[in-house]
Amino acid sequence: MGNxxxxxxxxxxxxxxxxxxxxxLDNFSWEAFFEILGYRVEYSEDSSVETFEAGxxxxxxxQCFPVKVYxxxxxxxxxxxxxxxxxxxxxxxxxxxxxxxxxGLPQLIxxxxxxxxxxxxxxxxxxxxNFTRFNMLLLARQLSWNPFRIFRAVTYFDQNRKGLxxxxxxxxxxxxxxxxxxxxxxxxxxxHPYALQDPLLNMGILNRLREYGFDLVTSxxxxxxxxxxxxxxxxxxxxxxxxxxxNILYAVQSMLQDKNxxxxxxxxxxxxxxxxxxxxxxxxHICDQKPYLSLTLDEHSGEAGLMTRIEAFSDMMIxxxxxxxxxx
Amino acid sequence: xxxxxxxxxxxSVSTNIVLMDSKDNKKLSEALYxxxxxxxxxxxxxxxxxxxxxxxxxxxxxxxxxxxxARVLIGNIIGADxxxxxxxxxxxxxxxVCPNVKTVIEIGGQDSKMIIxxxxxxxxxxxxxxxxxxxxxxxxxxxxxxxxxxEEFGEFALRADEPVRxxxxxxxxxxxxxxxxxxxxxxxxxxxxxxxxxxxRNYLNNVAKGKSIQEPILFQGGVAFNKGIKNxxxxxxxxxxxxxxxFNVMGALGSGILAKEAIHETNKPTIFxxxxxxxxxHRLKRVDCRDCSNACELTExxxxxxxxxxxxxxxxxxxx
Numbered sequence: 001m002g003n004x005x006x007x008x009x010x011x012x013x014x015x016x017x018x019x020x021x022x023x024x025l026d027n028f029s030w031e032a033f034f035e036i037l038g039y040r041v042e043y044s045e046d047s048s049v050e051t052f053e054a055g056x057x058x059x060x061x062x063q064c065f066p067v068k069v070y071x072x073x074x075x076x077x078x079x080x081x082x083x084x085x086x087x088x089x090x091x092x093x094x095x096x097x098x099x100x101x102x103x104g105l106p107q108l109i110x111x112x113x114x115x116x117x118x119x120x121x122x123x124x125x126x127x128x129x130n131f132t133r134f135n136m137l138l139l140a141r142q143l144s145w146n147p148f149r150i151f152r153a154v155t156y157f158d159q160n161r162k163g164l165x166x167x168x169x170x171x172x173x174x175x176x177x178x179x180x181x182x183x184x185x186x187x188x189x190x191x192h193p194y195a196l197q198d199p200l201l202n203m204g205i206l207n208r209l210r211e212y213g214f215d216l217v218t219s220x221x222x223x224x225x226x227x228x229x230x231x232x233x234x235x236x237x238x239x240x241x242x243x244x245x246x247n248i249l250y251a252v253q254s255m256l257q258d259k260n261x262x263x264x265x266x267x268x269x270x271x272x273x274x275x276x277x278x279x280x281x282x283x284x285h286i287c288d289q290k291p292y293l294s295l296t297l298d299e300h301s302g303e304a305g306l307m308t309r310i311e312a313f314s315d316m317m318i319x320x321x322x323x324x325x326x327x328x
Numbered sequence: 329x330x331x332x333x334x335x336x337x338x339x340s341v342s343t344n345i346v347l348m349d350s351k352d353n354k355k356l357s358e359a360l361y362x363x364x365x366x367x368x369x370x371x372x373x374x375x376x377x378x379x380x381x382x383x384x385x386x387x388x389x390x391x392x393x394x395x396x397x398a399r400v401l402i403g404n405i406i407g408a409d410x411x412x413x414x415x416x417x418x419x420x421x422x423x424x425v426c427p428n429v430k431t432v433i434e435i436g437g438q439d440s441k442m443i444i445x446x447x448x449x450x451x452x453x454x455x456x457x458x459x460x461x462x463x464x465x466x467x468x469x470x471x472x473x474x475x476x477x478x479e480e481f482g483e484f485a486l487r488a489d490e491p492v493r494x495x496x497x498x499x500x501x502x503x504x505x506x507x508x509x510x511x512x513x514x515x516x517x518x519x520x521x522x523x524x525x526x527x528x529r530n531y532l533n534n535v536a537k538g539k540s541i542q543e544p545i546l547f548q549g550g551v552a553f554n555k556g557i558k559n560x561x562x563x564x565x566x567x568x569x570x571x572x573x574x575f576n577v578m579g580a581l582g583s584g585i586l587a588k589e590a591i592h593e594t595n596k597p598t599i600f601x602x603x604x605x606x607x608x609x610h611r612l613k614r615v616d617c618r619d620c621s622n623a624c625e626l627t628e629x630x631x632x633x634x635x636x637x638x639x640x641x642x643x644x645x646x647x648x
Contacts, residue, residue: 048621200622283538291452305439308397309455312415316450319416 015120016081018073019044021066022089022102024193028161030085036153037144042080044073047200051076052299058112064271065299066194066201067101067108074109083118084109094127096243099274126161133158184212184318188255190219190248191267192275195297202267203297203306209265212314217261219251242274249278256289263291263317270298291316331388332357333591334600335584336372336406337417337577338396340364341437341464342550343371344580347379350390353424353585358382359577361550364437368398369405373606386602393417393587395579397438404637405610405629407601410583410590417582419443419450422546424585425572430542433561433569434578435531435551437464442536454535464551466499470506470523474516484520485556491521502526524556528564547571548578608632617641 015034017023031041044051047069055072077084086106089098097103106121122139124132136157140150187209195202196218209216240246248266255261264286268275279294286292293313295306331350337343343362349355360378362371393410394403395417403411414434418441422432432443440463444452456463471478485491492514495501506519514522545567551557552575561569574581591598610631617624624641 049623050621288540305455308413308415311413312450312453315413315416316453320449320451 013039014042014081014083015039016042016044016074016077016084018070018077018084018086020047020070020073020198021105021194022087022098024197025089025092028157030087032160033153033156034085034143036156037140037149038146039143041085042077044077047072047198049200052200056299062271064101064269065297066192066198066269067105068299069198069201070105071109071113074113078113078115078117082116083120085120088121088123090123091125091127092243093246096127096241096246099242099244099272102244184214184314185262186215186217186260187263187265187317188218188251188258188261189216189265189267190251190255192244192248193220195267195269196220201269201297205265205267205295205306205310208307208310209314212310214314217255219248222247222251222254240277242277245274245278249281252282252286256286261290263293263313265313266292266294268294268296270296291320330357331390332384333390333584333588334392335417335577335580335582335587336375336392336394336396336402336408337414337579337583338364338368338372338394338398338402339414339437339579340397341468342576343368343375343396344577345372345375345379346574346577346580346584347384348581348584348588350588353581353588356574356577356581358384359574359580361576368402369606369610369612372402372406376603376606380603384603386600386604389598389600391587391591391598392600393583393585393590395583395586401612401627401629401637405601405631406605407599408587409598409600410586412583412586414439414579415441415443415450415453415455417579417586418548419445419453419582420585421578421582422548422572423448424581425574425578426544426546426570429544429546431539431545433531433536433545433547434549435463435557436549436579437468439463440531440535440549440551442531442539442541444539444541452539454537454539456531456535464549466502467523467527467551467554469499470503473503473506474519476516476520479553481520482524482553482555482557484517485524485554486521486559488515488517488521490518491525492518494519494522494526521556521560524554524560525563527557528560532561532564541565541567543567545569548575550576552576605631 017030034041051072052069054075055068055070058071059068074084086109088103088106090103091097106119110119120139120142122135124135126132133154136154137150140153144150189196189206189209206216240249252264255264266279266282268279282292282294291313293309295309333348333350335346335348341364343364345358345360346356347358349357358379360375362375364371391409392406393412394408395412395414399411418432418434422429423445427448429445432445434441434443440456442454443450467481468478471481476484492509494509495505502523509519509522547558547561547569552571558569558571572578608631610629613628613630615626615628617626626638626641628635629637
């Protein structure tokens with residue numbers, strides 16, 4: 001560590017970032033950060049079955065599907081570069097924590113993939129800004145000897161990563177009367193960011209739903225924290241311990257209030273501890289207010305069960321609408 | 329001359345075919361319940377042969393609806409006017425039988441469902457997730473283990489004075505538990521009754537969790553034949569369950585009704601290819617698509633040397 005003496009790193013000048021899990025969480029551009037320090041960032045390609053299979057051989061059976069796919073991304077990147085950067089997110093907010101698998105990710109990867117490679121990481125705890133800034137300084141010092149560059153990189157991090165946005169992102173304002181709704185209406189899809197964005201993980205559900213004529217609004221389009229004014233504390237409980245789940249919880253609260261949203265689909269992965277808590281809350285609170293479907297996914301490639309559920313959900317909403325129309 | 333709609337439900341355990349009178353949904357001319365034995369095409373072939381032998385002609389069929397886990401496969405081969413999922417099919421049939429039904433409990437071979445309806449509209453449903461514990465296949469297996477014909481399973485349960493408690497969450501644990509209880513000297517009757525209760529409990533804890541179960545409740549699917557299970561449900565819920573007349577072919581009945589709806593809506597003649605289509609030589613082949621890195625497993629169906637359908641792809645290009 002220290003003072004740009006990491007020769008292996010300096011030699012390659014290319015840093016690989018796997019596209020999985022916390023990658024989707026980032027609204028911060030690591031690419032720009034590393035560029036200041038004089039490095040080029042190489043991202044892994046879209047997940048595919050190959051990615052998953054490559055990763056699967058390294059992972060114990062108790063890991064969830066997204067983690068298995070993450071391994072695959074690391075393996076794929078190691079063909080291009082010997083340096084991998086995995087940020088270690090421990091907390092996004094004071095008093096809450098990330099998923100334990102995300103917290104332990106760098107160590108997990110380093111200790112299970114036997115191939116020799118250079119792993120760089122930095123602990124990011126957004127509830128403790130000085131601590132995080134110090135970690136970023138250490139990270140930058142590993143990569144460069146130039147104090148100006150180090151200073152600029154850390155400043156860049158500070159300026160661009162100031163906790164979670166308390167503002168409502170523009171996307172949420174789209175939801176409303178003016179939105180161009182699909183023939184069959186608007187539904188809310190909630191889940192962790194990687195579940196919503198990686199089509200391998202979610203088996204292309206979002207596209208399927210669009211094919212069925214639904215318009216979608218996802219939990220990502222909702223604000224995270226600090227926006228309680230927007231969402232009343234519907235479920236009347238304490239802050240959840242896991243901040244990965246908070247976004248989903250708040251999104252669902254807002255969705256229940258929104259008259260345009262006709263149904264809610266929750267995408268979760270088998271064995272996810274965080275989602276297990278959320279599911280219980282949702283079962284108690286959503287079911288009697290809006291059509292609700294919880295889809296538990298795993299690595300099964302057979303789509304029959306999934307399609308049955310989505311079709312039934314879609315039929316349920318269409319037939320309900322049809323009935324309402326006939327009655328009115 | 330009578331005209332009919334056909335409803336087909338190809339499930340994992342049984343293949344059901346109903347011949348529904350075109351004028352009256354409630355009049356079923358035929359209701360076949362055939363064991364699938366892992367070969368949906370063969371069982372349907374048998375079913376169609378029975379219908380043909382009974383003198384029904386393909387010309388009298390106004391429409392065909394298919395449901396069940398093999399619906400896409402079968403629907404493509406026989407030319408179905410409606411290919412719908414089991415939940416919709418079961419709900420439609422339940423509404424037809426009992427218009428004010430509020431809850432449907434359906435336990436089939438490999439999945440169990442709960443459908444909540446209000447004023448003739450599905451408002452909520454649930455299916456068992458990854459594990460098939462507590463479904464028909466499980467009962468089948470245990471009946472075989474205990475050497476009881478599955479048809480008498482319910483009778484056995486009713487004869488028990490005091491059921492033993494058996495873990496119902498997982499089939500493997502349930503089996504272990506059964507062996508232990510046997511060693512402790514429990515009778516077959518008690519064990520069977522215990523199993524029925526475990527299944528009902530498992531269903532209510534997993535599938536029916538958080539749902540408001542209101543009367544009237546219809547209990548359908550093959551497992552409804554088992555009086556032991558019905559009893560266990562009634563004991564657990566404290567209400568009466570209604571078992572419809574055609575409880576074991578409700579899915580098929582529902583898909584028949586859906587076919588009728590589809591035909592009325594589009595006003596087009598049926599695309600049914602006739603009973604003989606199943607007698608032709610059809611072949612199923614697994615092929616790997618190598619066009620991209622997803623390497624999807626495709627299923628290819630050939631009837632008399634001609635490829636009629638291909639599916640299983642993530643991108644959807646073969647399905648067209």
